[in-house]
Each structure stands twice: as C-alpha cells, then as structure tokens.
Amino acid sequence: MSDDTEGQGWATARTLAEALPYIQTYSRETVVIKYGGHAMGEEQVAKLFAADVVLLRMLGVQPVVVHGGGPQISAWLEKAGVKSTFVDGLRVTDQATMEVAEMVLSGAINKEIASWITQAGAGANVRGVGLSGKDAKLITVEKVTRTRRAPNSVEEQIVDLGFVGEPKTIETQLIKDLIRAETDYIPVIAPIGVGEDGKTYNINADTVAGALAGALGAKRMLLLTDVPGVMDANRQLIRQMTVAEARQAIADRVATGGMIPKLETAIAAVEAGVEAVVILDGRRPHAMLLELFTEHGSGTLVCR
Numbered sequence: 001m002s003d004d005t006e007g008q009g010w011a012t013a014r015t016l017a018e019a020l021p022y023i024q025t026y027s028r029e030t031v032v033i034k035y036g037g038h039a040m041g042e043e044q045v046a047k048l049f050a051a052d053v054v055l056l057r058m059l060g061v062q063p064v065v066v067h068g069g070g071p072q073i074s075a076w077l078e079k080a081g082v083k084s085t086f087v088d089g090l091r092v093t094d095q096a097t098m099e100v101a102e103m104v105l106s107g108a109i110n111k112e113i114a115s116w117i118t119q120a121g122a123g124a125n126v127r128g129v130g131l132s133g134k135d136a137k138l139i140t141v142e143k144v145t146r147t148r149r150a151p152n153s154v155e156e157q158i159v160d161l162g163f164v165g166e167p168k169t170i171e172t173q174l175i176k177d178l179i180r181a182e183t184d185y186i187p188v189i190a191p192i193g194v195g196e197d198g199k200t201y202n203i204n205a206d207t208v209a210g211a212l213a214g215a216l217g218a219k220r221m222l223l224l225t226d227v228p229g230v231m232d233a234n235r236q237l238i239r240q241m242t243v244a245e246a247r248q249a250i251a252d253r254v255a256t257g258g259m260i261p262k263l264e265t266a267i268a269a270v271e272a273g274v275e276a277v278v279i280l281d282g283r284r285p286h287a288m289l290l291e292l293f294t295e296h297g298s299g300t301l302v303c304r
Helices: 003-026 043-058 070-080 095-120 173-179 205-216 243-251 259-271 287-293
Strands: 030-035 062-067 085-087 090-092 126-132 139-149 156-170 184-190 192-195 200-203 220-225 240-242 276-281 300-303
Touching: 003 287, 030 043, 030 205, 043 062, 043 095, 043 126, 043 184, 043 287, 062 095, 062 173, 062 205, 070 095, 090 156, 095 126, 095 156, 095 184, 095 192, 095 200, 139 200, 139 205, 156 192, 156 205, 173 184, 173 205, 200 205, 205 220, 205 259, 220 259, 220 287, 240 243, 243 259, 243 300, 259 276, 259 300, 276 287
Parallel strands: 030 062, 030 220, 062 184, 126 184, 139 192, 156 200, 220 276, 240 300
Antiparallel strands: 085 090, 139 156, 192 200, 276 300
C-alpha cells in the first residue's frame, strides 16, 4: 500500500468517526427535502442526489422528498401549444395548463425521481415511492387568490390565478406508514393537491415541503436551490439566522428575488414546529451529507 493510499484511508476513517455523533443525532428522525432547480434537470446530478438520499435512509434518517418542476412544465406547455398567461409574474393555471402540469409533475418527474432512488438503493432494499397530494387525500388545498391595485386607482382588484392552491390540511398517515415500514421506502411527493370541490390544484413546491415538514414534525427541512444560501450585503454567505433575523433580511432587502419566498417558507416551517430549515446549493455534490453530518454544514440554517 502506498503512502498516498494509506493517507487517504486514514482521512476517510477520520471523516467517518467525526460524522458518528451527527449520524446518531438524525437516527430515526424525519428530514424533508425540497428538490428542484438545476440539480433536478441534469441526469448525473440527479443520480448523485438519489444515491445520497438512499445513503441517508441507510444511516437511519427518514427522508421525504418533495419536488418542483416549473421549467419542465413550461417546456411541455410549449410542446402542447398551450399559451401561458401571467399576472404580476404568477402563472394563471387554467384547465389546459393544469392538465399538463399534473402530467409532468405527477407523471414524468415524480416517477423518474422515484425510479432513480430505487435504482440507487437496489442493493440495500431501499425503494422510492412516487405520490402526489391527491393520493389518500395527502394534501387538501384551498384556492389561492391574489390582489393587485387597478391602474390609475387606489382600489385593489382580486386576481383569479385559476387552479392554484395552498395546503389547507395534510394527512400524514400514509407518509408515516411508508417511512416506518420494514422495507425502506422513501416517499417522493409531487406538489399537486385536491380541493374540497374535488378539483385538482397546482401548489408551490416550497410551500408543500414546508407544510409537510411541519405536519410531520421534521427535525430538518432542506431547501435545495441554485445558490449557496442567503447572502449578506457584502455577498458573503450567512451561515445561520433566527426567524427574527430572516424577517429583518426581507424587510431590509438583503434578501431579494426568489430568496424572499424561500425565507418565508423557512420561517413558516420553523413556526410550524420544524427544528430548523437549511437553504443550500443542490448542485454541489453531497451537499446534504455535508450539511447533516459535518460540523460546519452547508448553506444557511434558519432556526427559532
């Protein structure tokens, strides 16, 4: 054995030894993972993600995956010749758009992620199970409405976004049965729900992840994004924030653009009972393992 090989072996052993306390901390604990962004669009990165999720399960963690799919929906709408309408940057989801969204989210994307997980876990009896919020009334929604000021007026107008909902109730029993089963199942959930009227609604995936994490009493929620985390005014990564500091970052415009709804989701999840939410870069290999099983972690942690 060469000195280099032996040195690498010692480094690996030291890493494993240092990870042991963190592995014990998360043993039999639920971790909800919001999977989206470019990490979901590249096959090789997707396979690495699936392998890491399987490793989490083998280490005793109970992962639950929630995925998005906005870019994929847009691509399929274009193929289908369905024209999208936007109001203040929000897509209006009419019946035709909803049908495509459900096909893409609950069909193509959901089953592909579940399949990647099953393939990665083939030698360890770990299996991905694809679900949507319509299964077993997992997610019951209420219709979302928005208001905006009418041109040349101080009056607010109600904007109808169509079949867009937000979680009203979460039935967690099916998820609990899966993650506690003797076979190591990993639920993969598409952000589709059903209204009290029986109609199908599209839901923001971050919102679904936060609501599900709160309902399950998750120890952690991981929001995988395309950025390292929340950056301060000097573009340096903020490693940790309280809920109050997160609200202040939004008020002071330190957090801008797409980071605002992610922080709002993190705040809501922590207030719903999740111990902490981490916003991290899902494109980085093994980012989830680095966050959960090392001292310095990865991304921005939001806690009470």
